[in-house]
Amino acid sequence: MSDIGKLPIGVFDSGVGGLTVVRALMERLPLENIIYFGDTARVPYGVKSVATIEHFTGQITDHLLNQGVKMLIIACNTMAAVASGVVRQKAGAVPVLDVIEAGAGAAVVESRTRAIGVIATPTTINSNAYARRMHALDPQVRVYSQACPLFVPLVEEGWLEHEVTRLTAQEYLKPVLAENVDTLVLGCTHYPLIKPLLQAVVGSSVRLVDSAITVAEQAARTLNELGIANPGDTLSTYRYTVTDIPLRFQTIGERFLGRSLGIVEKLDW
Amino acid sequence: MSDIGKLPIGVFDSGVGGLTVVRALMERLPLENIIYFGDTARVPYGVKSVATIEHFTGQITDHLLNQGVKMLIIACNTMAAVASGVVRQKAGAVPVLDVIEAGAGAAVVESRTRAIGVIATPTTINSNAYARRMHALDPQVRVYSQACPLFVPLVEEGWLEHEVTRLTAQEYLKPVLAENVDTLVLGCTHYPLIKPLLQAVVGSSVRLVDSAITVAEQAARTLNELGIANPGDTLSTYRYTVTDIPLRFQTIGERFLGRSLGIVEKLDW
Numbered sequence A, B: 001m002s003d004i005g006k007l008p009i010g011v012f013d014s015g016v017g018g019l020t021v022v023r024a025l026m027e028r029l030p031l032e033n034i035i036y037f038g039d040t041a042r043v044p045y046g047v048k049s050v051a052t053i054e055h056f057t058g059q060i061t062d063h064l065l066n067q068g069v070k071m072l073i074i075a076c077n078t079m080a081a082v083a084s085g086v087v088r089q090k091a092g093a094v095p096v097l098d099v100i101e102a103g104a105g106a107a108v109v110e111s112r113t114r115a116i117g118v119i120a121t122p123t124t125i126n127s128n129a130y131a132r133r134m135h136a137l138d139p140q141v142r143v144y145s146q147a148c149p150l151f152v153p154l155v156e157e158g159w160l161e162h163e164v165t166r167l168t169a170q171e172y173l174k175p176v177l178a179e180n181v182d183t184l185v186l187g188c189t190h191y192p193l194i195k196p197l198l199q200a201v202v203g204s205s206v207r208l209v210d211s212a213i214t215v216a217e218q219a220a221r222t223l224n225e226l227g228i229a230n231p232g233d234t235l236s237t238y239r240y241t242v243t244d245i246p247l248r249f250q251t252i253g254e255r256f257l258g259r260s261l262g263i264v265e266k267l268d269w
Helices: A002-006 A019-028 A050-067 A077-091 A099-110 A122-127 A129-137 A151-157 A163-177 A191-202 A211-226 A249-257 B002-006 B019-028 B050-067 B077-091 B099-110 B122-127 B129-137 B151-157 B163-177 B191-202 B211-226 B249-257
Strands: A009-013 A034-038 A071-074 A096-098 A115-120 A142-147 A183-186 A207-210 A238-242 A264-266 B009-013 B034-038 B071-074 B096-098 B115-120 B142-147 B183-186 B207-210 B238-242 B264-266
Touching: A009 A019, A009 A050, A019 A034, A019 A211, A019 A249, A034 A050, A050 A071, A050 A077, A050 A122, A071 A077, A071 A211, A077 A096, A077 A099, A077 A122, A077 A129, A096 A099, A096 A211, A099 A115, A099 A129, A099 A183, A099 A207, A099 A211, A115 A122, A115 A129, A115 A163, A122 A129, A122 A142, A129 A142, A142 A163, A151 A163, A151 A191, A151 B151, A163 A191, A163 B163, A183 A191, A191 A207, A207 A211, A249 A264, B009 B019, B009 B050, B019 B034, B019 B211, B019 B249, B034 B050, B050 B071, B050 B077, B050 B122, B071 B077, B071 B211, B077 B096, B077 B099, B077 B122, B077 B129, B096 B099, B096 B211, B099 B115, B099 B129, B099 B183, B099 B207, B099 B211, B115 B122, B115 B129, B115 B163, B122 B129, B122 B142, B129 B142, B142 B163, B151 B163, B151 B191, B163 B191, B183 B191, B191 B207, B207 B211, B249 B264
Parallel strands: A009 A034, A009 A071, A034 A238, A071 A096, A115 A142, A115 A183, A183 A207, A238 A264, B009 B034, B009 B071, B034 B238, B071 B096, B115 B142, B115 B183, B183 B207, B238 B264
Antiparallel strands: none
16 A cells, blocks of 8 residues: 555645645645645635535546545635535545544634634635534534634735734624633634734633644544555655636745745646 | 617626626616626636636626627726726627726826826736826826725625724825825725725825726717617616625625615526
8 A cells, every 4th residue: 555655645725725734734744745726716715605616626626536646635614614525425435634624623622611713704604514513523512603704815915913904803703702712713724824913812811723733633643544644755745736826826825835835837727 | 770779788897896887887877778797706806817817808708799788898997907908809899998998087187286096906906007098198197006905805894984994095005195196096896885985094185086987977978979878768677697696795796786686697607
């Protein structure tokens, strides 16, 4: 089975946000090869209908499976929330991880008071996927959800410590904090970039769960359990495929990844 | 030629923003039939590459020409900025108006000091389309441009008079106001919804040019000149086609249109 180990992990997102997951994977699993797919021509998914998201997600899954991957990671909360069934059906024996499963699991483990907040895009929140997953793990947990549609554009504008972002966070988080949550799930891959600001707004008594880090932990466990970790006798390779290369893509992408992006390939569908 | 008069005007945008143009047309030309096309499955265009925008714009133009329209109005600044050539080439004898031509023309007429500001999405600003159009009309004019990527999400969040929006506007407009402009072009169809807030930020000495209103004026003149205005012996009909019906579409759409949307048809491409 050592040949499977050398195959890349396929990570995908609607845009650049999933690069925070790639970054966490690079740090946790430095020997693994990674293919990243960002559907930048059709981003953002968070405002689209379920049928459209399922259709687009299926296309991306087929593309990555055709590349030959040993694991798929849905690094987009919107896709994980409404279309993970499509991915798992297509993937067959290839293991599929997603940021919601990882984030929900970590939150239930971390919370002491069993009062947990979730912030995400409107589609993720309306899907109720985090609350459902957490209730399946612990029926006693109380979940307070808040859609934060302005966080993605604020992060992409680079206003990571800006007064406008702080005011916006205070407004969005007020009702969640009023419920005395002790754990807050960052249910969107853009949000880790404003983690320091969010931590300041919620205060030090609230733990932030970063799905990028938790899904990388879960990937490490799964690769070991299945015996398909990369033995790592060669340098890891990272490939990035996007459906469009918009203005400022390089800048924003590198901010998410925390390092140079290298060569980005554009796929025309 | 009276049969042509009864044909609808085709108005299109990447999403819901162009409904501000439909609203202005309904008020200025109440006898005209209108077909609106919003590419809501692929919105926003403002962050996509030129090649992608041209491709999408061509598809929409073909679709509306196949419906039989007597005039096309590009109600999306991004498409007008980078893809109006594609539309005019496909349209042949059908007149094509666009929000940039209308807004640039009105600004040059209105400005006394010949110092004009333009605010728009990053793609529109980077295309330099407003400045080029204004310089063609008056080589003496000085144009100061500012990309405002957060205004669209702020408008769609409904924060039309919110402190966060005011702070954001102050930050974006500071460099433009420092140039002592006497006219500011709202170079995005979302911006008319925050016109009162923007007017308060720029002060009463700066005139705001609303492209939705100016393109409706231009449509009225063109229809009369070509003798293809609708004689109006029946009630006007309005049709709305979108490529996706996302969450909150009805709410946001009606906020833009200023009235009930009625039946919205979804087109699967």
